[in-house]
Amino acid sequence: MFKAIGRLFTKVKEGLSKTRTAIGGALRKLIGAGRAIDRRFLEELEETLLAADIGVAKTEEILSELQRRYKDGEIAKGEDLLAYLKQTLRAELANPDHELLFDQKPYVVLVVGVNGAGKTTTIAKLAKRYKDQGKSVLIAAGDTYRAAAIEQLQIWADRVGVELIKSQTGGDAAAVAFDAVAAGIARGSDLVLIDTAGRLHNKEHLMRELEKVRRVMQKRLPTAPHATLLVLDATAGQNAVQQAKVFKDSMGVTGLVLTKLDGTAKGGAIIQVRRELGLPVRFIGVGEGMDDLQPFDPDAFVEAIFGDG
Numbered sequence: 001m002f003k004a005i006g007r008l009f010t011k012v013k014e015g016l017s018k019t020r021t022a023i024g025g026a027l028r029k030l031i032g033a034g035r036a037i038d039r040r041f042l043e044e045l046e047e048t049l050l051a052a053d054i055g056v057a058k059t060e061e062i063l064s065e066l067q068r069r070y071k072d073g074e075i076a077k078g079e080d081l082l083a084y085l086k087q088t089l090r091a092e093l094a095n096p097d098h099e100l101l102f103d104q105k106p107y108v109v110l111v112v113g114v115n116g117a118g119k120t121t122t123i124a125k126l127a128k129r130y131k132d133q134g135k136s137v138l139i140a141a142g143d144t145y146r147a148a149a150i151e152q153l154q155i156w157a158d159r160v161g162v163e164l165i166k167s168q169t170g171g172d173a174a175a176v177a178f179d180a181v182a183a184g185i186a187r188g189s190d191l192v193l194i195d196t197a198g199r200l201h202n203k204e205h206l207m208r209e210l211e212k213v214r215r216v217m218q219k220r221l222p223t224a225p226h227a228t229l230l231v232l233d234a235t236a237g238q239n240a241v242q243q244a245k246v247f248k249d250s251m252g253v254t255g256l257v258l259t260k261l262d263g264t265a266k267g268g269a270i271i272q273v274r275r276e277l278g279l280p281v282r283f284i285g286v287g288e289g290m291d292d293l294q295p296f297d298p299d300a301f302v303e304a305i306f307g308d309g
Ligand SMILES: Nc1nc2c(ncn2[C@@H]2O[C@H](COP(=O)(O)OP(=O)(O)OP(=O)(O)O)[C@@H](O)[C@H]2O)c(=O)[nH]1
Pocket: 113, 114, 115, 116, 117, 118, 119, 120, 121, 122, 143, 146, 149, 197, 198, 199, 231, 259, 260, 261, 262, 263, 284, 285, 286, 287, 288, 292
């Protein structure tokens, strides 16, 4: 058990190594030097936090709170500062409940996001994760627009060993979603994961299609989808936040998946995205393989970016 947790923690740490070097490394250098918390120090701290994409608002909040605590004597040395930083970031990232609830059977999850964000890969990773936990999983190729999208998901379905519900390219995505929900009910599946297109002729078209997907699956199962996960590319920074707002407003998104954290030093973007969207981060993607997905754990995340080595 402890070994498993240790392994998981190592994996998160590896995936976040660029962010750790950028935030943790710079902070340790600042703090370890035993400097006084003066104006120069605060400027350098500000630069470090902004460079990690924590965002202007949170950075300013941290700096003014830090100054207050310093004056009050609550923060006297580097370790106090680090402890405060960890505590405030953990609080900022705390999630109300956990991952997917499985309070309905089948539990239907719609996965949305702009093209290239990592939707299809995330579906494969989620299918693998829950299959490994003994759940019966169905996946659906709701991206009928992009050539090769169905094939890509078929390859993942074969690799993970789960059934794929699909149509032809150019087929009706809403019909695929309906069929997938119907199949999930018929087979007594625990989980139905529905992939969607990231790009259509234009954005309005895409939103209309996604709304139709929701509406049509509800004809078979009125409570579906039970979760709508918005997949965001962590390397897209502020762009990701803008894109997310469009989806959040029209799609009833319930949670976020932040992908490609392994490829960026800007893992602090999680804090910004969380704050600006007010949506919990449910999973993080830390690689291209089917095991490279972790449920988002604020404590492990904060430890991983501030931890040493
Ligand atoms: N390094 C890294 N790469 C990832 C991660 N998640 C996805 N990718 C890669 O990002 C690329 C796009 O992933 P897809 O899953 O096809 O993205 P998508 O959102 O389905 O894209 P469309 O179908 O075009 O809308 C692929 O090359 C993936 O291997 C991740 O967590 N880390």
